[in-house]
Amino acid sequence: MVFFGAGILPGGQAAQAADKPSAVQGKTFTIGTDTTFAPFEFRDSSGNLVGIDMDLIRAIAKDQGFNVEIKSLGFSAALQALSSNQVDGVIAGMSITDKRKQVYDFSEPYxxxxxxxxxxxxxNTTKGYDDLRGKTVAAKTGSEGETYAKSIADKYGFTVKSLDQSATMYELVKSGNAVAVFDDYPVLAYGIAQNNGLKTVTDKVPGASYGFAVNKGQNPDLLAAFNDGLAKLKANGGYQKILDTYLKAPQNTAPSSFWDLLAQSMPALLSGLGNTLLxxxxSFLFAMLLGLLFGFLKVSQNIVLRGVATTFVNVFRGTPLLVQAFFFYFGIPQLTGQPINIWVAGVLTLSLNSGAYVTEIVRGGIQSVDPGQLEASRSLGLSYLTSMRRVVIPQAFKIMTPSLINQLVILLKDSSLLxxxxxAELLYQGQQIYAGNFRVAETLLIVGVMYFVVIMLLTKLANIVDKRFNK
Known part of the structure; x- marks a missing residue:
């Protein structure tokens, strides 16, 4: 007998159904997931994305004959990517709730x-819910832990602080900024096995089931294929084997020393650093082009051109960079119906935001040059454009250079918001690493040192160029 989502088919029908090509066979689907939810999704020491969810979706894809491209975004970002059709489905330890059913179609619980x-x-003092009165607890945004913690918060008199990452929650507890954490029991069990510095003090409270989600009314074939593949995995023992890999006496695979952590982390961090620099x-190249264009418009004698430049600066300097990143990557696809590449979204965000600041640097540099310089060159018969190009701009560039170097450094640091x-920039890779081994402080120390070294080298190089060309 073969299991098919809704039930069990008789032998003859099962054979016919098994021989029938899947509607998704040969297709490629983009699947969004979380970044820090071990043991459901996390990166191993080699940088590979692994976990229950990852093994499950790949096994189902193999069984059903389709391909998957995984996008590790973070839970909230993955849901936004799904809503904007940047991904076809989400598997991220996502609880099936009545509220979410209004927006998404879910698979059978897995x-x-x-x-x-x-x-x-x-x-040794906090042994149960009664010891939480007047204190703060941590929970992950959108999780069953958060839902349950909030449901009993008034009864036991504690405050819930919601965070996006399990590893960050654990650090909050260890640092004393929260007395306890509410989290899904397999996530806690795995983290404790990796020496995350915590211990459980309550029994497991039954929660909702996890499901694979697609947008409501969309991708029914993908959802049906997931259900079919899940049923087959449960029937042939593959499903239980995946669970046992991560939940049955999970082994401590965290690096034993700082130097082991450094050695294991460096390949992934260097990859992230390369993306950050690129x-x-x-983005700085485009920001310079935009800054020069709008900078000249801001000192133009034409009120319309000045108004265009001023609007550009006000919009991109007056809104947070993070909002701009979300708009370009999630908002534009919802407005246009067309997905946008993450590199394009990242470059657009950084270029336009930095371009607004470069515009003001250019405007300030030009206006800092003594107006008499322009008047003198015009009196000698030079045109306005020639006077600007040969007399004003060279002097203005010397004035602007320190500010442009500073803006380049700011741009490099701002790239971490992507x-x-x-x-997949440097800080993102750092988060991927500590999500699996819970060595948060040490990983962030390594990332911070890498940023510091690169920024110092970049600043020295820029200063050398400045001295050479602005003698």
Whole structure:
């Protein structure tokens, strides 16, 4: 007998159904997922995205004959990507709730969750919910842990602080800024096995089930294929094998020392650093072109041109860069119906935002040149454009150079905000690493040192160029 989502088909019908080509066979689907939800999705020491969700979707894809492209975005960003059709489906330990059913279509449940409370390993006073009165607890945004914690918060008199990452929540507890954390029990069990510094103090409370989600009314063939593949995996033992890999006595695979962590992390961090430098270089080039264009418009004698430049500056300097990143990557596809490449979204965000600041640098540099310089050159018979190009601009560029170097450094650091849309820059790679091994402080120290070294080298190089060309 072969299992098909809704039930069991008789032998003859099952054979015919098994021989019938799948409607998704040969197709490629983009699947969004979280970045920090071990053991459901995380990166191993080699940088590969693994976990229950990842093994499950890949096994189902193989069985059903379709291909998957995984986008590790973060839970909230993955849902936004789904809503904007940047991805075809989401698998991220996502609880099936009545509210979400209004927006998404869910597969059959593939995991029955539950919630536990954990405290710092050295905390011997917090032993249950009664000890939480007047204190703060942490929970992950959109999770069953958050839902359950809020449901009992008034009864036990505690405050819930919601965060986006499990690893960050655990650090909050260990640092004493929260007394406990509410999280899904398999996530806690895996983290404790990796020495995340916590211990559970309550029994598991039954929670909602996890499901694979697609937009409501869309991709029914993909949803049907997931259900079919899931049923087959459960029937042949493959499903249980995947669960046992991560949940049955999980082994501590975290690096044993700082140097082991450094060695294991460096390939992924260098890859992220390369992306950071590349997106910074491309964005700064476009920012300079935009800044020069709108900078000249701002000192134009034409009121319309000045108004266009002023509007550009006000819009992109007056809104947060993170909002711009979300708009370009998630908003534009919803407005146009066309997905946008994450590199394009990243470069657009950084270029336009930085271009607004470069515009003001250019305007300030030009206006800092003594007006008498322009008047003198015009009196000698030079045209306005020639006077600007040969007399004003060279002097203005010397004035602008320190500010442009500073803007380049700011742009490089601002690129870290692109992790919110899943861009694989340096800090994003750091998050991927500590999501699996829970070595948050040490990983961030390595990332910080790498940023510091690169920025110092970049600043020195820029200063050398400045001295050479602005003697």
């Amino acid at each position: 995991f029955d969750s539950g919630v536990q409370m954990a405290v710092a390993k050295n905390d 997106v910074t270089a491309i 992790l919110a849309i899943g861009f």
